[in-house]
Amino acid sequence: MRDACLIVVDAQYDFMPGGALAVPNGDEVVPVINHIAARFENVVLTQDWHPRGHASFASSHPGKKPFETVELSYGKQVLWPDHCVQGTRGADLHADLALLQAQLVIRKGFHRDIDSYSGFVEADRRTSTGLAGYLRERGLKKVYVCGLATDFCVAWTALDARAIGLETALIEDASRAIDLEGSLARAWKDLEAAGVRRVASSRI
Ligand code: VGL
Numbered sequence: 300m301r302d303a304c305l306i307v308v309d310a311q312y313d314f315m316p317g318g319a320l321a322v323p324n325g326d327e328v329v330p331v332i333n334h335i336a337a338r339f340e341n342v343v344l345t346q347d348w349h350p351r352g353h354a355s356f357a358s359s360h361p362g363k364k365p366f367e368t369v370e371l372s373y374g375k376q377v378l379w380p381d382h383c384v385q386g387t388r389g390a391d392l393h394a395d396l397a398l399l400q401a402q403l404v405i406r407k408g409f410h411r412d413i414d415s416y417s418g419f420v421e422a423d424r425r426t427s428t429g430l431a432g433y434l435r436e437r438g439l440k441k442v443y444v445c446g447l448a449t450d451f452c453v454a455w456t457a458l459d460a461r462a463i464g465l466e467t468a469l470i471e472d473a474s475r476a477i478d479l480e481g482s483l484a485r486a487w488k489d490l491e492a493a494g495v496r497r498v499a500s501s502r503i
């Protein structure tokens with residue numbers, strides 16, 4: 300596909316079984332992503348890339364535990380176990396990803412005080428990653444989003460793609476969810492309301 304881009308979100312060891320923030324069956328997305336990637340000339344990856352002591356880590360908030368929430372300057376933040384710390388193996392992209400044609404890796408969440416689920420705009424909803432400009436300059440008007448986790452980084456990336464007018468699909472079986480207190484159902488409701496298409500990898 301010439302005018303479409305595959306966006307592979309956070310396919311990193313810390314989100315795989317055994318990782319610091321393991322997504323159930325997260326490793327199952329890797330062969331599915333490799334299979335569909337063959338159809339795309341344009342592939343972008345995102346990489347969660349936090350400094351030690353990041354504001355999204357429960358360990359940075361005395362008395363708080365993972366999966367509790369806290370108010371940060373930009374609003375409510377879910378607190379996570381330390382994960383995807385810059386330079387650690389957990390932050391590495393899965394070695395079995397076969398995406399030689401991918402030309403861009405967007406690192407996100409590297410400002411100590413701002414999280415970033417989305418590959419486009421950080422959680423303060425102001426700081427841009429540059430991905431929108433990249434897609435625009437490349438003439439890519441259609442995106443297929445997949446990876447980890449469906450209900451956080453994949454959903455936010457797909458919603459932001461729609462918000463800038465891109466035709467957007469989320470590849471359901473090339474993604475897996477954390478599903479924290481109904482977050483997956485909520486994400487699908489928001490995605491459908493925004494006009495993000497829900498597709499199966501077999502239809503690509
Ligand atoms: C993610 C929680 C924290 C994700 C990243 O990739 O969905 N979730 N950081």
Ligand code: ZN
Nearest residue numbers: 347355383408
């Ligand atoms: Zn993170």
